[in-house]
Amino acid sequence: MTGKERDRRITDVGTLKALAHPLRMRLCRNLTLMRVATASQLAEQVDEAVSLVSYHLRKLAEFGLIEEAEPQSADGRERWWQLASDGVSIHHEDFSAAPEEAAAHTAASRLFAEQRMDMYRRWLDERAHWSEAWNRRAESSESALRLTADELAELNKEMLALLHKYDELGRAAETAGDTEGRENVAVHTYAFPFRA
Numbered sequence: 001m002t003g004k005e006r007d008r009r010i011t012d013v014g015t016l017k018a019l020a021h022p023l024r025m026r027l028c029r030n031l032t033l034m035r036v037a038t039a040s041q042l043a044e045q046v047d048e049a050v051s052l053v054s055y056h057l058r059k060l061a062e063f064g065l066i067e068e069a070e071p072q073s074a075d076g077r078e079r080w081w082q083l084a085s086d087g088v089s090i091h092h093e094d095f096s097a098a099p100e101e102a103a104a105h106t107a108a109s110r111l112f113a114e115q116r117m118d119m120y121r122r123w124l125d126e127r128a129h130w131s132e133a134w135n136r137r138a139e140s141s142e143s144a145l146r147l148t149a150d151e152l153a154e155l156n157k158e159m160l161a162l163l164h165k166y167d168e169l170g171r172a173a174e175t176a177g178d179t180e181g182r183e184n185v186a187v188h189t190y191a192f193p194f195r196a
Helices: 013-021 022-034 039-046 050-062 101-129 132-137 149-175
Strands: 008-010 065-069 080-083 088-090
Touching: 008 013, 008 050, 013 022, 013 050, 022 039, 022 050, 022 080, 022 149, 039 050, 050 065, 080 101, 088 101
Parallel strands: 008 088
Antiparallel strands: 065 080
């Protein structure tokens, strides 16, 4: 892990709204994968104009979600960007004080879920182009558990710890030059109560 903050907690509506924009979320996701990038590189990845991407990067920076990175080339005109933290967390209790805050939190959560589902649909559409090894190991499952709210909190804590462990293993391996066979892997979890 880098020296960056792990899972910065977003607690204000302004920052939440800055992040909860479809293009900005895509830019953040691409910065997660690329680690550092210029507006031009990101514009190519998201198939948008450099000027539009630059505008949205400045908005993300204004709210401390991304920051300038060390230049990766000698071209002084290039501005390099990186995420300001190794993730963000958004909690219901931080947005439940007023109806407009709760509405912003719900809208952001829906956007995040839609983008995650779009990623999964893309995998389903493209999986014939992935090797048999990746197809055998990709997972989709659903579990219906009988838990208390405290047990659900503990389950979430343990799952996050496990994800952080594998994230650090992958980063350490890449730092050591072990990139053979490594791909980006999305892990989406939703844990919520429901009644039949």
